[in-house]
Amino acid sequence: MTADRTTRRGFWRTNSLTLGFGAAFLIVLAAQAVAGRAEFNEQLAVEGLQQIGLGDYLMSSDFAVDVTENWQSEFLQFFLYIFGTVYLLQRGSPESKELHKAGSESEREQRMGDHARADSPRWAGTKDWRQAVYAHSLGLVMGLFFLLSWLAQSVSGVAAFNDLRLRQLQEPVTWVSYLGSADFWNRSLQNWQSELLAVAAMAILSVYLRQRGSPESKPVGAPHDATGVEG
Known part of the structure; x- marks a missing residue:
């Protein structure tokens, strides 16, 4: 026991x-x-x-659209962040790679192909499509989750939108028409802008502010210009 x-x-x-x-x-x-x-x-x-x-x-579609519109914006945030941080840098931020490591890096640095180790994931050591897929798998899955949740938002959104229109004795709209509607894009964009603002704020605030013990922060005593250093 x-x-x-x-x-x-x-x-x-x-x-x-x-x-x-x-x-x-x-x-x-x-x-x-x-x-x-x-x-x-x-x-x-x-x-x-x-x-x-x-x-x-x-x-109900009302509950579904409220949930999925937030999910898609979160997955979009991580999808953009994962791919964006390959090339985009922020001097002094632990959210950024070190300044000399911009880009996809070498196979040696990434422990791929001939440089894979005994404890590396199996596909990392291959030299075919499996390595290419696995090397981008995190971003691809986040992108897929974003597209699926955005699709779910559009389907539940048109149902909720039409439910409201019917209660107001108005004609319902088609899914295709809803995709071009102000309601659909307002729901999407109001979440996207908040997620992008949060990422930008985290990147720059972590240059100067600290949280002891958190890997999202630099060590408390690290200089402001230390980049890619985690606590």
């Missing part, structure tokens, strides 16, 4: 970052569902319509 307990404690400790944020995500998502249903029912009450339960709200 002691060994099992130690193993479980070790698992939670060594995966606490993912598990902690995953649990926080579920808690906040549940809270959003409760608050979103309350707001949606307020709108229905104003329009003299019957209110809905939490289960029905969770299955």
Whole structure:
């Protein structure tokens, strides 16, 4: 039993970052569902319509579009950040590579091909399409998640948009028409600009400010012009 307990404690400790944020995500998502249903029912009450339960709200396009429009902007942020930081630099920021390492770097630096080690991922040591795919897999998957969540936003968005139009006795619009609508682009762009602002703020503020013990910050005593150094 002691060994099992130690193993479980070790698992939670060594995966606490993912598990902690995953649990926080579920808690906040549940809270959003409760608050979103309350707001949606307020709108229905104003329009003299019957209110809905939490289960029905969770299955509604209103809830789906609110969730997916945030997801797509987050995945876009990481997609752009992952690819952008290959070439873009910020002197003094731990969010940037060292200034002389701009670009995709050599196979030796990346431990690819003949320079792969015994503990390197298997595809890193290949010299065909598998290496090319694996070398860009993180950015590609983030880009795929962005496209899928943006597609989900567009589908749930047109359903929510048409639901509102029907309550106002207006004709519904097609999905293609919705893609060119102000509602769709306003939902997308208002999230994109906030994510891009957050990345830019993190890059420049981490040049001068510190958070002891965080890998997102430089060591407290590191000089302001130290680049690519993590705490």
